[in-house]
Amino acid sequence: MTRAEWLAKHAFLDPVARLLDRVEDAVAGIDGPAAELPRFDDYTADYDSGVPLLRSADVALDLLPAGAMTCALIDALGRGTAPDQLTSDARVLAAEMESGTGAAQRVVDCLLGDDAFRPASPGLLRFLAWTTTRRWLQPVLAAFARWRNEDRWQRSQCPACGAWPAMAQLVGVDPARMRLLACGCCGSRWRYRRTACPFCEGDTHKVGILAVDGEAGLRIDHCEACRGYLKTYVGQGREDVLLADWTSLHLDVLARDRGLVRMAASLYDLDGLLGGPAQPMA
Numbered sequence: 171m172t173r174a175e176w177l178a179k180h181a182f183l184d185p186v187a188r189l190l191d192r193v194e195d196a197v198a199g200i201d202g203p204a205a206e207l208p209r210f211d212d213y214t215a216d217y218d219s220g221v222p223l224l225r226s227a228d229v230a231l232d233l234l235p236a237g238a239m240t241c242a243l244i245d246a247l248g249r250g251t252a253p254d255q256l257t258s259d260a261r262v263l264a265a266e267m268e269s270g271t272g273a274a275q276r277v278v279d280c281l282l283g284d285d286a287f288r289p290a291s292p293g294l295l296r297f298l299a300w301t302t303t304r305r306w307l308q309p310v311l312a313a314f315a316r317w318r319n320e321d322r323w324q325r326s327q328c329p330a331c332g333a334w335p336a337m338a339q340l341v342g343v344d345p346a347r348m349r350l351l352a353c354g355c356c357g358s359r360w361r362y363r364r365t366a367c368p369f370c371e372g373d374t375h376k377v378g379i380l381a382v383d384g385e386a387g388l389r390i391d392h393c394e395a396c397r398g399y400l401k402t403y404v405g406q407g408r409e410d411v412l413l414a415d416w417t418s419l420h421l422d423v424l425a426r427d428r429g430l431v432r433m434a435a436s437l438y439d440l441d442g443l444l445g446g447p448a449q450p451m452a
Contacts, residue, residue, distance in 0.1 A: 171386055171408045176417055186416050186438065189256065196246050197302055202239040205310050206232075210317045220325055222332035223314055224356075225282065231310065233281060236303040237274030241267055243302050244295075259291045266290065281331070281355075293439040300355045300437055311358060320361040326368030328353040329360050334434040335368055336415045338391065338402040351400075354415045354434055367393035368400070369433045380428070388418055392430050399430040 177187055208229040216226040224231060244267060247260035266289045267273040276287045277299050289295050304311075311330055323329050328351075336354025340347055349364040362368060365377055370393060380390040380399075386408070392399035401421045403412040411417055416438050425432065 171411055173411050173417075176386075176411050180417070180420070183417060183419065186419065190416065192256070193243070193247070193298065193301055196243055197239075197305055200239050200242045200246065200302070202242075202306060203235050205235070205306050205308075207310060207313050210314065217318065217329070218322055220323075220327075222328060223310075223330045225332055233278045233303065234274050236281070236306045237277035237299075239306060240277045240299045240302040241273050243298055247298075256294075259294050262290055263295060283332075296435070296439075297437045304355070304357050307356060311356060315358070318360075323360060324362065326351065326362060326371070328356060328358050330358040331356040335362075335400060336434040336436070337413050337418075338362075338368075338400045339406075339409070339413060340364075340402060340404045341406050352413050352415075354437055359413075367396060367398060369393065369398035370396040380425070382421060382424065385418075385421070386412065388412060388421060390421055390425050390430070392425070396433075397429060397431045398433040399425045401425075 173187070177183055208223075208231050210229075213223065213226050213229045216228050217223075223229060224233070241264075244260050244264045247256060248264040250257045250260070267276065277295070279287060280292075280295055280299050281303055285292070307330075314330060318329060327334060331353060333353050333355040335351035337352040339350045339352060339359070341350065342348050347364065349362055350359045351362045351368060352359045367377055376394040378392050378394055380392060382389055387403055387405040389402050389404060390399050391402045401415075401418050403409070405412075415436070419438060422432055422436070
């Protein structure tokens with residue numbers, strides 16, 4: 171299943187796909203210093219105690235270059251000639267970022283969950299910040315995935331950035347089937363207990379499954395205790411499409427309509443930017 175094939179069956183996602191392509195093209199044109207690999211062995215104690223990589227003082231990974239690249243992306247989008255809401259909102263955001271000192275640091279604070287800075291379009295800032303940072307961090311995240319011992323984490327928060335999972339994946343076959351959680355922010359995947367709720371760690375007997383016909387192995391796993399849910403891909407080989415979060419925004423709508431709650435932040439809560447039936451969830 172390619173992205174084009176998925177979009178052909180889910181045409182209502184076209185506005186999201188076009189937005190992503192436009193932003194990714196803009197990001198590709200922004201130069202910045204390469205991310206330096208940290209000394210992961212200095213981070214071992216924090217890792218064992220549950221401190222995510224980007225929040226560890228023992229690693230002290232400098233995210234300011236990613237912040238500066240995000241500011242450059244915002245400026246580039248604001249200088250665009252398309253008379254649409256993205257251009258307009260990017261211009262407003264660029265002006266807000268320039269209204270005080272330390273614009274790059276504001277982006278870093280946003281990445282780490284500090285909401286002291288309140289722009290008119292917080293969802294747009296979060297989306298652009300993580301789109302840029304995820305690209306910049308790729309060498310670090312790849313090396314981190316090779317270094318870390320999955321058995322020593324087993325936590326529901328992302329080991330890289332600390333976010334709650336946006337999706338999950340079941341791989342293999344019984345009795346050795348394995349569950350991976352997927353971060354919607356930095357894109358990391360990590361192993362977690364197969365049946366426990368990652369949000370409240372509730373009784374496994376209270377975790378239900380909502381099947382979705384015709385959705386290529388996607389389903390909604392939900393907790394009857396906390397009402398939290400995870401969109402789950404059962405299978406392998408189509409991760410780029412089926413674990414992208416935005417490609418299954420309609421499942422978020424379906425879950426909401428059944429009284430379920432999305433616990434993880436969404437990068438596609440763009441303050442009404444997209445509109446229409448594919449409007450992302452908060």
